[in-house]
Amino acid sequence: LLIFFLNFTDAFFWTVGPLFAEHLGLGVFAGVLLTAWSLPGLLFGWIAGKYVRTGTKERVAIVMQFITSCLLIPIALIGNPIAIVGLVFIAASFSSIAWPAIQGAFADYIKERRDLDKEIEGLVDLYTNLGYVFGPILAGILSDSFGYAGTFTALGIFGTLTALLLYLSVHQR
Numbered sequence: 139l140l141i142f143f144l145n146f147t148d149a150f151f152w153t154v155g156p157l158f159a160e161h162l163g164l165g166v167f168a169g170v171l172l173t174a175w176s177l178p179g180l181l182f183g184w185i186a187g188k189y190v191r192t193g194t195k196e197r198v199a200i201v202m203q204f205i206t207s208c209l210l211i212p213i214a215l216i217g218n219p220i221a222i223v224g225l226v227f228i229a230a231s232f233s234s235i236a237w238p239a240i241q242g243a244f245a246d247y248i249k250e251r252r253d254l255d256k257e258i259e260g261l262v263d264l265y266t267n268l269g270y271v272f273g274p275i276l277a278g279i280l281s282d283s284f285g286y287a288g289t290f291t292a293l294g295i296f297g298t299l300t301a302l303l304l305y306l307s308v309h310q311r
Contacts (some may be wrong), residue, residue, distance in 0.1 A: 139265070139304060140196075140203060140236075140240050140304055141244075141265040141266060141269070142266075143301075144233070144236060144237060144240065145266045145269025145270055146269035146270075146273040146276075147203075147206070147233065147269075147293065147297065148269070148270075149269055149270045149272075149273025149274050149277070150274070150289075151175045152274075153274040153278065154278075154286055155171050155175060156171075156172065157281065158171065158289075158290070159171040159172070161287075162222065164223075171226060174226045174227040174230060175226055175227075178230040179233075179234040179237065181231075182234045182235060185235065186237075186238035186239050186242075194243075194308070195242045195246065196240070196308050197308055198236075198239040199239035199240035199243065200236075200305045200308060201301075201305070202235045202236035203232075203297060203300075204298060204301035204302065204305065205232040206229045206230070206233040207229075207293070209225055209228055209232070209294070210226075210229055210290050210291065210293055210294030210297065211291055211298065212225070212291070212294075213287050213290040213294070214285075214288045214290070222287075244258060277289060280292050
């Protein structure tokens with residue numbers, strides 16, 4: 139479910155992000171919003187190992203996605219485009235740690251159960267693809283209903299609830 143949601147969120151940004159950037163009036167700098175979403179993956183993804191050592195990979199990934207989602211909630215309340223870009227950058231920084239953490243968890247699953255490696259890889263691919271199918275669909279529906287900023291707030295609320303449920307289910311193990 140977390141792999142689905144990480145890809146869902148990414149697809150959400152790539153679908154509504156350019157429209158939101160134009161709506162913010164960033165003009166020739168409209169691409170900075172998607173840069174703020176993408177750049178942290180290049181800058182901070184490599185430090186995920188430091189945080190993974192402090193807890194299980196699944197929990198680290200879920201907590202990072204929870205923080206990411208919480209940071210998306212106030213977007214509809216912020217009127218300053220530069221503040222929104224900064225908030226997106228900070229949110230993406232936490233998300234960039236969730237990606238390698240959950241990928242590391244799947245690597246561990248495959249290492250533990252070599253007999254299920256094809257099934258595990260298949261499920262990861264399936265949920266990746268489903269995230270990129272349903273993300274744009276829901277992004278379009280929500281942007282028609284709530285506007286561009288409200289769409290990101292709704293994504294943040296949904297992500298926060300999803301991360302809480304995932305954390306509680308992992309914490310029960």
